[in-house]
Amino acid sequence: MRVRAHKPCPACATRTDEKTARSCTTCEGEGRLIRWQRTYQVRISAGIRDGQKARLRELGGPGKHGGAPGDMYVTVHVIR
Template sequence: MTVSDRYFGSTPPSRGKDIAHDIDFTPVEAADGAIIPLRITAHQPCPACATRTDEKAARACTTCRGEGRLIREQHTYKVRIPAGIKDGQKVRIRELGGPGKHGGAPGDLYVTVHVIG
């Protein structure tokens, strides 16, 4: 075991959760492949209106503008989609999923491609 393999605390490192995402492609992009920007957004419940039972009051919330959630973090990645991908096919992109705990590896991102047009 090297120093970089160590963790501190009572809980060992664990891998993060996998995330699934859908993207739309044109037939040309699907045939030729593409490098695309892919934005992943993580949300959290709005602290101002999450506990409100009155639906009208929640819709009028000025903190979240009636959505009931706030953006916690947002990342944009450039990902390569291989040439010849088919409608409905999934692509696994390693380690762009949820963060691992206590130094564990992040999960994977599974992108489902939809060919439109």
């Protein structure tokens, strides 16, 4: 599973013309850049359907007051 955090593209965020923003070479027209990326190896239970939510234990961010990492809930997209 790949987790990404994005930030707005500084090159095309200030452009008002939509055509110019789509032709931006920095973000390739997406309008955002990857700020950081992490890859986790997780096991998804058999029989999960497309669009179903799954809970991944202890992969979420720390609690409000700096406690242990919590659970991360993800929506699974099955690609065959």
